[in-house]
Amino acid sequence: MRYHYEKPQIYLSMYGVRYVCEHPVYNSCTLFLIGDKGLAVIQQRFDARTKTTWWSEVDSWLTDDLYLHPNFKEYFDKRAGACTDGLYPTVTVRQLMWALKMKPLPKARWETCFDRKDI
Numbered sequence: 001m002r003y004h005y006e007k008p009q010i011y012l013s014m015y016g017v018r019y020v021c022e023h024p025v026y027n028s029c030t031l032f033l034i035g036d037k038g039l040a041v042i043q044q045r046f047d048a049r050t051k052t053t054w055w056s057e058v059d060s061w062l063t064d065d066l067y068l069h070p071n072f073k074e075y076f077d078k079r080a081g082a083c084t085d086g087l088y089p090t091v092t093v094r095q096l097m098w099a100l101k102m103k104p105l106p107k108a109r110w111e112t113c114f115d116r117k118d119i
Contacts, residue, residue, distance in 0.1 A: 005062075005103040013060040015067035016041070021086050025119060026055035030063055031088060032076065038088040039080040041066070041096055042119070046110050053110055058093050062105075066093075069100045090119040 019031035019040060029040040042055040058066070066072060075096070081089045092114065097104050 003103060004106045005097070007059075007061050011061040011064065013063050016058070016063040018057050019088075023087055023090070025090075028057050029055075029090065030058040032067060032080075034073075034076060034080070036082055037076075037080040038083060039076055040088040040090040041093055042090060043093040044111055046108065053112065055092075062093065065102075066096060066100070069102065071100045075099050092119070 016030040016032050018028055020028045021040075023029070023040075026042050029042045032039045032041065041058050043058045044053055044055055046053050079089055079091060091099075094104060094107075094113070
């Protein structure tokens with residue numbers, strides 16, 4: 001039995017769109033929209049050469065599994081909201097996976113987390 005979520009061999013990315021904005025934490029995210037409400041999801045990246053990290057959109061192989069999860073709609077209804085000044089409510093992919101009770105992505109040593117619910 002595997003403990004971490006692993007990238008599938010074959011995948012599609014039909015749900016979620018790349019959204020570019022002027023958020024203080026990130027410049028692009030994966031945006032899930034249902035009606036007039038949206039939820040932005042971000043994932044942390046690492047550049048080994050410069051030893052820097054940044055937040056950006058979620059890997060495309062993961063978006064459909066998140067959106068099609070049976071508990072996604074319930075979580076979306078709790079956390080999503082309307083666009084305010086070009087920004088939507090934001091969560092990290094790790095927060096979302098834990099809330100949906102999905103196996104998490106392997107955590108790297110360089111990863112950071114947010115202390116608060118709202119980003």
